[in-house]
Amino acid sequence: ELKVEQNPLFLSMQEGKNYTIYCNYSTTSDRLYWYRQDPGKSLESLFVLLSNGAVKQEGRLMASLDTKARLSTLHITAAVHDLSATYFCAVDSRNAGNMLTFGGGTRLMVKP
Amino acid sequence: NAGVTQTPKFRILKIGQSMTLQCTQDMNHNYMYWYRQDPGMGLKLIYYSVGAGITDKGEVPNGYNVSRSTTEDFPLRLELAAPSQTSVYFCASSYTRIESLRPQHFGDGTRLSIL
Numbered sequence: 366e367l368k369v370e371q372n373p374l375f376l377s378m379q380e381g382k383n384y385t386i387y388c389n390y391s392t393t394s395d396r397l398y399w400y401r402q403d404p405g406k407s408l409e410s411l412f413v414l415l416s417n418g419a420v421k422q423e424g425r426l427m428a429s430l431d432t433k434a435r436l437s438t439l440h441i442t443a444a445v446h447d448l449s450a451t452y453f454c455a456v457d458s459r460n461a462g463n464m465l466t467f468g469g470g471t472r473l474m475v476k477p
Numbered sequence: 478n479a480g481v482t483q484t485p486k487f488r489i490l491k492i493g494q495s496m497t498l499q500c501t502q503d504m505n506h507n508y509m510y511w512y513r514q515d516p517g518m519g520l521k522l523i524y525y526s527v528g529a530g531i532t533d534k535g536e537v538p539n540g541y542n543v544s545r546s547t548t549e550d551f552p553l554r555l556e557l558a559a560p561s562q563t564s565v566y567f568c569a570s571s572y573t574r575i576e577s578l579r580p581q582h583f584g585d586g587t588r589l590s591i592l
Contacts, residue, residue, distance in 0.1 A: 369519075398580050407567065408520075410580040453519055464510075464535065465581060467519035 367392045367458050371468035386439040386471045388454035396457035397437045401450045444475045483584035490558045490591045498553040498587050500568030508571045509551040513564040558591045
């Protein structure tokens with residue numbers, strides 16, 4: 366059974382600071398997704414990581430994937446208040462249904 | 478382009494009642510999914526479908542049923558509502574794994590309370 370663990374579960378940080386969210390998963394997979402969810406809203410796709418060593422950047426967010434370590438990171442650079450949200454990683458379980466197993470989420474609060 | 482549309486957005490049910498959550502997509506995606514999200518938690522897969530007429534169980538299927546008679550629609554049925562089914566339900570769709578590397582597209586969710 367694929368298990369996906371994120372840490373930290375909750376992160377409070379000051380604007381302008383840097384931080385990293387970690388996503389560990391338990392079985393082999395070559396696809397990992399990062400989503401953002403604002404309170405009471407749906408999930409918005411941020412990144413799709415498809416191979417070992419993949420790195421994607423959008424604005425102040427950068428995601429990377431190490432398939433050998435079964436680890437993905439979401440790095441936040443110079444955080445701003447607008448980044449406050451819950452971030453989920455999700456791993457493709459590689460079966461025919463293209464099923465995703467989600468981590469528990471990291472709730473990020475960026476304080477002015 | 479509407480994407481994934483879910484109805485209703487909110488619903489309160491009494492224990493033992495039944496209802497159907499509707500989901501439709503206009504992107505011609507073969508794959509569709511139902512997830513539930515409990516407060517402060519990640520999403521858990523209830524059922525999924527790889528095409529019309531084909532459905533399969535996910536991680537937490539008990540208490541739910543689905544059908545897929547068309548490519549566009551994937552309704553989720555609760556037969557005997559229980560308080561444990563209070564949750565936010567998300568429908569999603571995607572291309573097949575081979576056709577596309579794009580992520581799943583999510584609807585806005587249905588917030589369901591069972592009292």
